[in-house]
Amino acid sequence: MQEQTIKINGKAISHFDFINAMQSYAMEMFHKTVDQLTAEETEQVQEIAIERIIARELIFQQALAEGVVPGDEEVNKETTKVMANFPSPEEFYATLEKAGIDRDSYYRMIRQDLSINMMTEKITSSAPEPSEEEIKAFYDANPDKMHKPTQVRASHILVKATDENREEAKTKIADVEQQVKAGDLSFGALAKEHSVCPSKEKGGDLGFFGPGSMVKEFEKVAFSLKPGETSDIVETPFGYHLIQVTDRQEEVLLSYDEVKPQIITFLKEQTGAKLLHEWVEKLKQKAEITFDN
Incomplete structure (x- = not known):
């Protein structure tokens, strides 16, 4: 990835911050780390990272100009x-x-994040409450969204695999798979012993999750299993998994009263996001933004 410097009103964004943003959005958009992205995915993530970095810096600069800055107590509370x-x-x-982050730099990062959040809240909080007519119209116009999607509850055992240890990892997950089949120990006990996922502390339990929550290889297998069934070995960018589905909740249609609070929140957030976008665009028009390779 070619290194470039972005300057916003004379403030340079470090390559370190840019790479951190890339990692964050790669995980958010594709559930992958940057080094696992395809060329096309990398381009998409890079575009989003640049756009959001510019927006964040402009919001932060405006927050400083208006004195919207958290005190030491708030920074310490967030750090804790x-x-x-x-x-x-x-x-x-x-x-x-x-x-490569010292304490002072970390506190500055936290203060910046809090300032951005406070300034964003200041702009979006002016969004009006939607009317009853708007809420009902949204419900009637989006019947496909008025369902609680099918969810499964699953536990898994993860053996991390890298280019250096892939064969060793294959051997280990195959051995664990035989232990699962033998049934001498429960799936949860084997997860606690062998899994490298933090969920191991709960016997590998990931709780209920819906479509889009997991990487596609994992999700496809999990949703194909019935409660009580255990998968064959599944490979994902994180390594090798064994997946056991423990419960399943089928899709259900939600009534107007059930989803009304969520619709209100969604519509208000949508309006708030529009207000924020328009405000940031005005800041961009006044800003001096340069890119140097």
Whole structure:
């Protein structure tokens, strides 16, 4: 990937920030890391990353101009929340160090994120509540969206595979598959022992999920299984899986009253997003944005 510098009103976006954005949107759009993307997918992700980086920086610059900035207490609270996902504060800071991020830089990143969120909320909160007529019209016009899609509940065992250990990983998952078939230990017990997914702590249980929640290879197999059935070995970009479906909820039609709160939220968010987009476009028109390869 060719390195380029984006400058927004004289502020340069680092290549580090650009690559981080690429990784985030690659996972969001395709459930893949950047190095797993096809050339076409890479181009799509790159376009989105550039567009959103510019929008984020413009929002942040405007937030600073208007004094929409979180205090130290809010920054520390958000940092504590993130830190809770790590075994200890020491491991959290060690992880930052491995990523090349010192404490001051991390606090600046958190402050920027919070400022952007606060400024975004300031703009979108002016969106009006939809009328009863608008809500009912949306319900009537979108019958295909008024269903709760089929969901499955599944557990899995993941053996991570890389180019360096692929044969070893194949051998290991095949051995685990034989243990599942033997039935001496439960699927959950084997997941706790062999899986590298965080879900191993819950016996591999991923809970209920619907279409689009998992990578396509995993999803296709999971939705083809009946409760109680276990898959053959499934390969995804993350490695090799064994999947066991434990429950299934078929698609159901939802009544107007059931979905009305969600429709209100959706319509208001839609209006808010339109307001934000129009506001950012005005900022873009006034901004000086350059690209240097």
